[in-house]
Amino acid sequence: MEGGCCGHGLRLDGPVRDDARRRLLSVKGHVEGILRMLEDDTVYCVDVLKQLKAVDGALGKVGNLVLQSHLRHHVVTAHERGDEDRIVAELMEILKYR
Amino acid sequence: MEGGCCGHGLRLDGPVRDDARRRLLSVKGHVEGILRMLEDDTVYCVDVLKQLKAVDGALGKVGNLVLQSHLRHHVVTAHERGDEDRIVAELMEILKYR
Amino acid sequence: MEGGCCGHGLRLDGPVRDDARRRLLSVKGHVEGILRMLEDDTVYCVDVLKQLKAVDGALGKVGNLVLQSHLRHHVVTAHERGDEDRIVAELMEILKYR
Amino acid sequence: MEGGCCGHGLRLDGPVRDDARRRLLSVKGHVEGILRMLEDDTVYCVDVLKQLKAVDGALGKVGNLVLQSHLRHHVVTAHERGDEDRIVAELMEILKYR
Secondary structure, three states, X not given: OOOOOOOOOOOOOHHHHHHHHHHHHHHHHHHHHHHHHOOOOOOOHHHHHHHHHHHXXXXXXXXXXXXXXXXXXXXXXXXXXXXXXXXXXXXXHHHOOO | OOXXXXXXXXXXXXXXXXXXHHHHHHHHHHHHHHHHHOOOOOOOHHHHHHHHHHHHHHHHHHHHHHHHHHHHHHHOOXXXXXXXXXXXXXXXXXXOOO | XXXXXXXXXXXXXXXHHHHHHHHHHHHHHHHHHHHHHOOOOOXXXXXXXXXXXXXXXXXXXXXXXXXXXXXHHHHOOHHHHOOHHHHHHHHHHHHOXX | OOOOOOOOOOOOOHHHHHHHHHHHXXXXXHHHHHHHHOOOOOOOHHHHHHHHHHXXXXXXXXXXXXXXXXXXXXXXXXXXXXXXXXXXHHHHHHHOOO
């Protein structure tokens, strides 16, 4: 898991980064809550599945934020910068259906 | 986020619970890693999106474990117990496509 | 694509089969509509993507119907029949997250 | 289901359109195959679910093609054209997680 990087100088927008961080902190708290549920030896499978689904939804929303910011700040300007091949390849890697 | 519960006495299988816990601890560590990435103001959107996708995959695997255990231990015996309406309704709520 | 089959005698419930057929006929019509869109050399990518997403949603609903029927009629009785290993393995193959 | 359109003059790339059409014709054939399966009153739920999943995968691949073409030909140049707000909003509508 590398940070920043890469010489291309493209960075996640500051306010979006802050928002993503806040939401991920809440995701982390949610995961900790599921971990506590799992200490209870009477926990019911479906209650765990529901919580996993909720965490998945929250992660998806963080992804939406970051994706939208990336589209706005880096993808729509890729042709001007001349790095569109890399930008499109990276994005397809993330977005592609299987 | 309620624990165990519900009077129906159906419980997540012990070894599966342990496995789910181990995997969720690793998910939590992964989320903490993304939180650290997000402290770096040069972090690149796509690196964050890749990590979010990896966490999503790991969560999905925890879900698979719990789902399989639920099918094996509770769903295939629902008609014998007589709670098949509840069991099917709960499962569809989790599994349904939108 | 094999039909019916398999010696286990488990069959898709008649009314559900009819409903699935009606919905799939509509999916087929929708696909034909996209094929017509694609004959127009001014068609816009996003209009195609929206229609593909709509078809995907319609297919998902057919899947929900068939899945619910399978759960109700075959999965909850699997232990009584003694074929629960097969039933669970088949279902996980379809439902599992990657 | 509107064709082309919209005054913005952005069009799905010709060869991609042809490829999408070929693949959608195959999807249509696949759907017709499932319709034939559903005429058989001994058809097994899981066989239908498997075929629906296969169609879903094939549709997803058509979507990948069209999406990649849209990124390459329209999204990376949006800032130059000045329609980036619309382009990003449209794309998020399609790509967003729920």
